[in-house]
Amino acid sequence: MRFIVSLILAVWAVTAAAQDWEERQVFASGAAQATPLRVLSSTDIALFEPVLQSFLARYPGVEVEYLVTSTASLDTYFRADPDGYDVVISSAMDLQLKLANDGFALRLEDVSHPPRAQWRQSLFAFTTEAAAFVLNRAAFAGQELPTTRQGLIRVLRAAPETFRGRVGTYDIRASGLGYLFATQDARASETFWRLTEVMGALEARLYCCSGEMIEDVAAGRLLVAYNVLGSYAAARGDLGGQIEIIQPVDFPTTMMRTVFVAERTKVPGPAVDFLRHVLALQSADAGEEGYALPPLAGATGEALPSTIALEPALITYLDQLKRKTFIREWESAIIQGP
Amino acid sequence: MADAVQISGSLRSRLTATLIGGAAVLAVLLYLIARTYAAQIAQQGQDNVLGASVTSILDAAVVRDGQVEVDFPYAAFSMLSTPADDRIFYAIYQDDTLLSGYDTLPKAAATPGDVSFDTGSVSGAPVRIATASRRMIGAELRTDITVSVAQTQDSLSGTLTEIGRNVALFGAGFFLLAVALSFWATSATIGPLQRLTRSVMQRGPQDLSPVSRPVPSEMVPLVSSLNSLMGRLDHSLRQSEDFIAEAAHRVRTPLTTVRSYAETTLQRVDKEENRQALRSMVRAIDESSRAAGQLLDHAMITFRADHLDRQPLDLVDLVQDLVQGLTPVADMKDITLRVHGDAVVPYAGDAILLQNAVRNLIDNALKYSPGDGAIDITVKAGPTPTIDVRDEGPGFPQADMARLPTRFARGSNAAGIIGSGLGLTIAQDVAVAHGGRLVLGNDPKGGACVSLSL
Incomplete structure (x- = not known):
């Protein structure tokens, strides 16, 4: 009996360890007997490394294992093993808020953060990032660039043959952030559905992540990518010549990247230090250059009206029935092929 | 000497204690009532929002193609945002099957068309739960949809703590005011009693x-x-x-x-x-x-x-008159009566009493003076009007000095001299009646000296 239990545990451990990470890297300052800190994140290492390095410079006694996966699988992995991670960072505000609501986030009473940018003293926002159109610069040369969704619809309709198969957006079934953007877009305006219809008619290609979409736009495989994280695009300085990033002016859907300390962390000290460090670096008045992530806007004063509010209503679209309905609607709009 | 009065408590303390005790009881009562009432109102507020949330979810339920769909609005949960960021839980049941939401939320029975409220807990967190249900009737489908929405009570208890603190402050203020008032009321009540006591104590004998x-x-x-x-x-x-x-x-x-x-x-x-x-x-x-x-x-x-029948008079005049009247008696004993001092000593007093007193003093002096002597009467205006009578007799026996002015007391050297023992008593009574006093003394050169100061 004991053998079987051990076997099951061993198999489970192997499966757990063999999770399919997009990126995985251990950052250490080389100090002996460093405290291991497991950070589960949806943010690419390229964007987050400066933050990690500055953390290590200040806290050399910590060894950070940085695990990157998509927002949707991040939620799945963490729920499956809430003991296994110390800090969780994700851009999917709704999934993060649901984790906090479900009691997975440690309450930190003495972390001071603007009320708008934190929920329940357990979930803290540290960036403000807008969803953008990313366009292939060459394809739009000499044309007036669309600045609204209506404008984008007009451009796509005007030259369907040019854009067929060359527009891309998030596959909201696979991407938590894509789902968040889509649902918030749908809340804001019916134009989202018309745009989705139009993209569906043009045999839109669906992506799991912003990075690939940006690369495809740069390479000319895509001409238009919709609802891409502008911050990721802007961070790709090397592609600056090929792509054009446009913040829609009609309703710029803006999300805040959030971080929390796992409720069951075994190293609350370093985990809270890490969280504080991230918040301090990303506060608008930190004034330090060189970090790829945009800071938390309006941390000190004005709230951006289009920023998705960090409130329990975010779990609305995570409801199974609502999600099923929404995805069915979306599928029928975006997938029009045989 | 009066017997010591038996003391049984104090009216003042009893009154103060009763008033303060009453105020304390009232303050505590006020606190409890206000708190309970506030708790009810606050709970009512939370219930109203939870009820609205449940209703808006239930209203969104439709049957489509034999399937129940609940496309509830964003507002159903956004209305549950609180300053304390309360956690929310919900569950949507079709008959007894969980369609969506949290299976950890305790399932409550609901009567159709009515929102019921209950208090429970979800994974250790105390919550308020609103539950309502609705019967859906579609083609070949007849089913009950039950929706529960629960919310933690952090904001509520925060509000209650704040109200509790304010009410406690209010109650304490009320109590302090009542204490001050009760001290005031007690002294106002005891005041007349004290005034009566004072007026009785200040009376002359x-x-x-x-x-x-x-x-x-x-x-x-x-x-x-x-x-x-x-x-x-x-x-x-x-x-x-x-x-x-x-x-x-x-x-x-x-x-x-x-x-x-x-x-x-x-x-x-x-x-x-x-x-x-x-x-x-x-x-x-x-x-x-x-x-x-x-x-x-x-x-x-x-x-x-x-x-006292006080009239303005001149003490020197008064003494001169008396000396004149007593000169024949003095002459019989070959005693000279001499009046010294100020020329005029005005004083407001009872002439009859003063005459009586001074006559007694001169009488005494005459009685105890040896023949062929002199009695000196000095009348002075300041610092207080005083009449000194000095003789050349044996003087007062030292031992008797204190008791001589009492009734019927006589000096030990008075045997053989006619006297009642009332003369000095009368003089002293008159002095006291005029707010003055009588001082007995002996002249170092011999002879008694009585000083009547007014």
């Missing part, structure tokens, strides 16, 4: 007049009995004074008769031992008569002292 100051109605029985007690006391004192005066008068008249008979008989008797007896008799009669006279004087002074 002879003052037995009724209390005339108005008193609160509750004190009327006490004051009336006090007044009636004093009235009876006054009456009986007056009676005894009257009795003494009457008795003295009745004794003096026959004594005068007896004395004149004795004098006449003395003229006629030749035998020396009989004359001797008669002389003793005459002297005894004189003594009795004088005592009776002084008793009369004393009674009169006691009476007048209560109702």
